[in-house]
Amino acid sequence: MQSIESLNHQKELLKDGGHIVIIDPGATLTAEALAMLQALHSRSVGGVAEHLAVLAEKGADKFMSTYYVGYGHKSIGDCGFAVVFIEGVSMLAAKAIQDYKLYNGQEASTRYIDFANQPFINPLASDAGTSILENWRAFYLKAVAEMKDALKGRYPLGDGEKEAVYDKAIAARAFDICRGFLPAGASTNLAWSGTLRQFADRIAILRHHPLPEVRDIALKLEDGMIAAYPNSFSTEKKRYEATEAYVAETMTHYYYHDPETPSLALVRDGVDRTELIPYESLLKNRPAKTELPKWLGTTGEVAFAFTLDFGSFRDIQRHRAVTQRMPLLTAEIGFHEWYLDELTPTLRSEAEALIASQKAAIEALTDDAYIAQYYHAMGNNISNYLTGDLPALVYLVELRATSVVHPTLATRAAEMAHMLEDAYGDSGLTLHLDPEPGRFNIKRGEHDIVKKD
Numbered sequence: 001m002q003s004i005e006s007l008n009h010q011k012e013l014l015k016d017g018g019h020i021v022i023i024d025p026g027a028t029l030t031a032e033a034l035a036m037l038q039a040l041h042s043r044s045v046g047g048v049a050e051h052l053a054v055l056a057e058k059g060a061d062k063f064m065s066t067y068y069v070g071y072g073h074k075s076i077g078d079c080g081f082a083v084v085f086i087e088g089v090s091m092l093a094a095k096a097i098q099d100y101k102l103y104n105g106q107e108a109s110t111r112y113i114d115f116a117n118q119p120f121i122n123p124l125a126s127d128a129g130t131s132i133l134e135n136w137r138a139f140y141l142k143a144v145a146e147m148k149d150a151l152k153g154r155y156p157l158g159d160g161e162k163e164a165v166y167d168k169a170i171a172a173r174a175f176d177i178c179r180g181f182l183p184a185g186a187s188t189n190l191a192w193s194g195t196l197r198q199f200a201d202r203i204a205i206l207r208h209h210p211l212p213e214v215r216d217i218a219l220k221l222e223d224g225m226i227a228a229y230p231n232s233f234s235t236e237k238k239r240y241e242a243t244e245a246y247v248a249e250t251m252t253h254y255y256y257h258d259p260e261t262p263s264l265a266l267v268r269d270g271v272d273r274t275e276l277i278p279y280e281s282l283l284k285n286r287p288a289k290t291e292l293p294k295w296l297g298t299t300g301e302v303a304f305a306f307t308l309d310f311g312s313f314r315d316i317q318r319h320r321a322v323t324q325r326m327p328l329l330t331a332e333i334g335f336h337e338w339y340l341d342e343l344t345p346t347l348r349s350e351a352e353a354l355i356a357s358q359k360a361a362i363e364a365l366t367d368d369a370y371i372a373q374y375y376h377a378m379g380n381n382i383s384n385y386l387t388g389d390l391p392a393l394v395y396l397v398e399l400r401a402t403s404v405v406h407p408t409l410a411t412r413a414a415e416m417a418h419m420l421e422d423a424y425g426d427s428g429l430t431l432h433l434d435p436e437p438g439r440f441n442i443k444r445g446e447h448d449i450v451k452k453d
Contacts, residue, residue, distance in 0.1 A: 002026045004056040009048075021048050029055075031196060032232055035080030036060040039067065064231035068196075077197030080232060082225070084199070087189040089217060090121040091182075091314065092329070092373055094190045096206065096214045101320045102198050107190040110182065110311070111175040116141055121185040123213060123371050132361050132375045133183050139354055140181045143347055147174040150344050155440045169442045176406050179311050180339035180379025181351065184329055196232045199225055208244075208251040210370045256370075257325030261305050261333075261383035264412065266419050268303035271390065275299040276427040283428035297389030302423075304386045304416055309336035311378035312409035319396050322388030329373040331359045333381035338408050390429070393420060398432055407438030414438075 007029070010022040025034060033055055040051040068076040086097065094107050120133040151173050157166050194202075203225070206218035226233040276283070276299055286292060308316065310329050317324060335355050340348050355377070362375045388396070397420065399405075400413035414437045421431055 002028050004028055004052055023048075030060065031080035031082050032064045032229055033060040035068065035076050035196065035232070036063045038079035039063070039073075039076045061231045064229075068232055069234050074197050077200060077232065078195045080196040080229070081193065082196060082199060082229070083191065083193045084221065084224075085189065085191050086217065086221075088119060088187050089190075090213060090374060091184045091186055091188055091378065092211060093121075093213050093217060094188050095314065095317060095326070096209055096211065097190065097192060097202075097217070098317060099324075099326050100198075100202055101323070102194060102202075103192065103320065104194055105190055105192040107314075108188045110179045110186075111172050113186075113188070115182065115186065119187045120183060121187055121213065121374055123185075123211075123374055124366060126365070128361070128365050129375060132358060132365065133185060135354065135358060135361075136181055136183045136377055139351065140178050143178045143181065143343065143351075144174050146344060146347060147177055147342075151440075158442070161442055166442055169440070173440055177339060177342040180309060180336060181354075181377050182311075183375055183377055184310060185374030196225075196229060200233065204243075205247060205251070208248045210251060210255060255326060256328040257385055258328035258330070258383055261307055261385075264304065264306040264415055264419075266302060266423065267305045268301075268387075269423060271300035271302060271424065273427055276424070280428035283424070284430050286430065288432040292391040292394055294391050296391050299390065301387055301389050302393060302420070304384075304419075306384055306386075306412060306416075307333055307381045308384050308412055309339070309379050309408050310376075310382050312406050312412070313382055313384060314378070315406060315409050316384070316386075316396075316400065316413075319388075319392070321392035322386050322396060324387075325385045327382035327384055328369060329376050329378075329380060329382055330369065331355075331362070331376055331380050333383070335377070335379050336381055336408055338411075339379045390420075390424070394429075394431065401437045402434040403436055403439045403441035404443055405437070410434075410437035 007024045007026050009024050012020040012022075014020065023029065023034070023037075029037070037048065037051050037055055040054060041048060044050070064076070064080075067073045086094075097103070098105070098107070115137060120137065122129040122133060148170055151170050155170070155173075157163060199221070203218050203222050206214055207222075209215050209218070222233070222237065226235055226237075279296060279299075282293065282296070310327070313327060340351055343351055358375075358377070362372055365375060366372050393416070397413045397417035400409055401417050402410060405413070414433065417431050417433055421429060
């Protein structure tokens with residue numbers, strides 16, 4: 001293994017005598033070693049070279065087990081970084097893991113998964129459950145194939161447009177339409193990167209999640225982190241009874257959000273207009289693709305309540321700057337009409353019959369609302385409750401109210417944007433919006449990550 005002394009750190013000198021050191025971790029400086037290095041740096045101005053020498057001499061093991069785990073200096077855990085890949089879990093489990101403002105990572109897009117063979121999670125392990133899941137799969141596969149042909153007639157190739165990009169855009173639109181018929185039990189993969197502290201804190205919550213699948217992921221992840229970082233995670237798996245009971249209560253009785261919800265309403269306006277007065281010019285003259293300064297968030301928060309299909313909730317949940325409740329996926333609010341409207345007449349008739357029969361089959365399958373979520377399709381509407389300040393909301397609506405975003409979310413984001421304009425236009429708020437959010441746009445065909453030959 002490469003020695004600490006031989007690592008090639010980048011150093012830049014500052015004109016006033018200071019300097020910048022960019023650490024080359026190589027294969028030598030582990031997450032725990034980097035955490036120790038930063039902790040030492042916070043207690044001495046001797047410089048990183050001095051701390052590297054201490055690290056080389058003593059190693060990070062005893063330091064981390066003593067100060068991070070033993071003494072509970074949690075900020076040290078913020079200095080070590082880990083990357084985890086979680087594969088073959090349900091869409092519901094992925095959302096549970098990502099329901100965290102400090103989550104960093106990526107999830108597989110439904111547009112790039114071959115659902116002909118993708119496993120579906122059947123928590124009841126019953127034949128009836130398998131039948132429900134496979135009924136969704138069969139319709140999805142049939143609809144994707146037929147909609148690709150139908151969409152080419154609906155949106156013909158334009159002059160000067162590249163056929164390869166056009167074909168990808170057509171496929172993306174077909175997937176967007178048909179994803180509503182995938183069950184939330186369809187499996188997916190996600191990546192999760194974060195600090196050691198963030199993993200420890202999040203695992204402590206997920207251990208009490210209402211879904212057994214998520215609880216199992218949390219416990220196995222804890223085992224894996226102990227094995228990978230034995231000096232940063234307690235091998236004794238310490239538990240504090242009062243804390244465990246409190247977290248269990250919050251997750252069991254309060255986690256899911258399932259009230260009666262208006263189609264869309266601005267339900268709380270907590271922004272102080274007086275505080276906005278000095279910033280009218282900033283609100284009015286902000287260039288396109290430029291964010292508002294974060295400190296404008298001190299003027300207050302706004303809350304929206306609205307219905308949205310679960311498929312698009314997966315998209316809007318990516319916005320970590322706002323706070324959102326986790327919705328309970330049911331069939332009670334109905335299937336989002338957009339998915340049905342976009343189908344051919346024949347497919348729509350089949351879809352409506354399927355939705356009705358699947359709802360009845362799920363009701364007969366289980367009376368456990370949490371487990372039933374695995375068998376419901378992602379085109380079902382859910383109740384969402386979203387709270388954020390102006391900088392966060394402006395970023396969200398401008399990014400999502402466009403023609404390259406799924407139409408059900410783009411339309412809802414545009415409606416939210418207009419409510420913000422109505423509420424804060426007199427204070428100078430000006431938004432830069434796509435005039436036709438949700439329209440078919442060939443640029444969707446360019447939004448791909450491909451391996452070059």
